[in-house]
Amino acid sequence: MPLSHPRVPSPSRLAPGLAFLCLLGLAAAPGCESVAAYNPFESEGTRVDDKPDAEQLAEDGDALPPYAGVKHAIGVVDFDNRSNWAGWRTYSMDRNFPLMFESALFDTGRFVLVERENLADVVLEQDLADSGRTAAATEVAQTGKLRPARYLATGEVTGVEGNQSGQDGGIGFRGFRVGGGQSNAQINLIVKLVDTTSGAIVAKESITGKAGSSKLRVGMNRFGVNTNMGSFAKTPMSEAVQDALNQAARFIALQMEELPNTGLVVSEINGQVVINRGSDHNLKAGGTYALVEPGVEITDPGTGEILGTTEGAELGEIRIVRVAEKMSYAEVVGGGDLPATGTIVRLSR
Structure with a gap:
């Protein structure tokens, strides 16, 4: 269980002069200890070691309703940059943007993130669909096939505006920056959710992320010495990007509540059914789930496009009796x- 600490004023609630002296190690006043532990990527008044991710999203204005259901498996693939943002190359956003989105999705507590290297076949399948070779893609995307992730999240950066560099005054010291400038940095995204069994976009949303308004900022490199994200973290655009990705994660999470979530029977051991979902997907002992036949794919004979899949007939129910990390053991009800x-x-459903 995470350790809890007494609440102390965050750096933004300290007088600017005291905050800077705290950073320099020249003041021993009450509240200075909060500067060392302050996480610049959390909302004002939070501590990195006593706030669950779901609560953090709520305080950031991206609150989600309580959710106790089975987690969806999801993969994040590359975003396209269709803007004139020079920072896309400067900060290696072709690699870092999807990683930041994965983190935002994970923080919702609703997803199992599929490793990007395990998405190669699915991504190839989508490339085939995008190129018009739908029939070839259809041969891979079969209902009931064991897949790393049925859904892929992706999108496009369509525009950026305002102060992107972070050169708005303030004082820097040993990796920290203290400043009070106001930023109007803004980023526009289109986020998409793709069903890999059909190649169809099942959800799409335009999102605008904005940097925070005027406030005292304390930022430091939390991304490690092997990337150039530390410098990006000090820019107003980093706040706009995080805001946009938090909104995108919330949108995807709510859309997924309406989409089907399935697993597969993978084995039978000592009279018990073994399925390919476990505690990592939030399955619990005692849960009951329907067994269904595969539906029938309806395909447009002219284009080869999969139009949809009929719902398969129910075969019965199973009840979970034991849960491991990646699989569960069940008995047939009745x-x-x-x-x-x-x-x-x-x-x-």
Whole structure:
């Protein structure tokens, strides 16, 4: 359990002169200890070691309703930069932007993030669909096939505005920066959620992220010495990007509540059914789930596009009796034959 600490004033609540002296190590006044522990990526009044991620999102204005359901597996693929933002190259955003989005999605507590290297086949499949070779993609995207992630999150940066460099005054000292300038940095995104079984965009939203208004800022390099993100973290645009990605994560999380979530029967051991979802997906002992037949894909014969899939007939129910990290053991409710390997388990409607 994380250690808790008495609440102390955040640096933004200290007088600017005292905050700077605290950083220099020249003052021993009450409240100075908060400067050393202050996390510049958290809301005012929070501490890095006593705020769960969900609470943090709530304080940042991106509150999500309580959720106790099964987590969706999701992958994040590259964003396109369709703006004139020079910082995209300067700060290696082709690599860092998706990583920042993965972090925002993870912080919602609703997703299992699939490693990017495990998405190669799915990404290839989407490339085939995008190129118009839908029939080839259809051969890969079959209902019931064991897939690393059914849904992919991606998007485009469509524009940036305002102060991007962070050169708005203030004083720097040993990696910290104290300043009181106001920033109007802004970034525009289009975020998309793609169903990999059909290649269809199932959700899409335009988002505007904005830097914080005038306030005392204390920033430091939290990204490690092997990247150039430390300098980006000191810019107003970093605040705008984080705001946009938090909004995007909230949008995706709410959209996913309405989308199907399934697992598969992968084995039978000692009379029990084994499915490919476990505690990492928030399954718990006692949960009951429907077994369903694969639906029938409806394909446009003219284009090869998958138009949708019919809902398969229910075969029965299973009840979870034991949960491991990546799989669960279940019994068939009411007895009866064990389902065949590959049978779909409907985890949500």
